[in-house]
Amino acid sequence: MTSPAEPRDRVLDAGALRALAHPLRAQLFDLLSQYGPQTASGLAALTGESTGATSYHLRALARQDLIREVEGRGTARERWWERPVGMVTLSNPELSHTAAGRAIQEAVHSETLNIRQQRLLHFAIHGWEEPEPWREGSLISTASARLTAEQMTELSARLQAVVDETVQRYRHQAGDGLRVVTMRADVFPLPAEGGSS
Structure with missing residues (x-):
């Protein structure tokens, strides 16, 4: 151990x-x-x-x-x-x-x-x-934007920072009204137009 x-x-x-x-x-x-x-x-x-x-x-x-x-x-x-x-x-x-x-x-x-x-x-x-507060507080979202590799890297870092800060702040929280909440951040380039990358 x-x-x-x-x-x-x-x-x-x-x-x-x-x-x-x-x-x-x-x-x-x-x-x-x-x-x-x-x-x-x-x-x-x-x-x-x-x-x-x-x-x-x-x-x-x-x-x-x-x-x-x-x-x-x-x-x-x-x-x-x-x-x-x-x-x-x-x-x-x-x-x-x-x-x-x-x-x-x-x-x-x-x-x-x-x-x-x-x-x-x-x-x-x-x-x-789910009860309304849990239902209303959830998010399933997909969006697309035209970015450079550097802009995509910056976006990924910003999203990861929000996730990391949230996990660090609430990792050991205890009490009533708590549930495990999953956080997903998916950022990746789609295939280039025409199918080549």
Whole structure:
């Protein structure tokens, strides 16, 4: 077990990316990122998997230092797991030089984006069921503009700064009326007119 540390940014190596390429492991990592510490049985209830399966895959994530056991919490029978605070980068430039490295990154991105897209789709379909303050405070927006690479980079940095500041300010907030809220910022160039880039 390790003690909580200052937030750290981490570019994942091949071993960690291989661990996250598994659909259930990607889902467990995402749930721990969003909801905080959980047990294998709690995660089994959230995913519909068996406790044995979630326990096995949690240990696989822990071997790659993607998650860790929560210090001072739980028992030998009921271990609590958490994701260390800090940004994780799923793209590793060193791995992009080989077909195998690109394939593992593509698999991880596919699993991660699939999870995000399923959550967005669920909200788009069922969001009307939310109480009005949650419904009115949500945003699903798409816009396009003609930008230079430098302008796009500046926009990305500004959006990330807002997200980072919000996460830092409210990460440990406790009390009534709170829910986990996901924040998405998607900024990328579309294919050039005519299909070439």
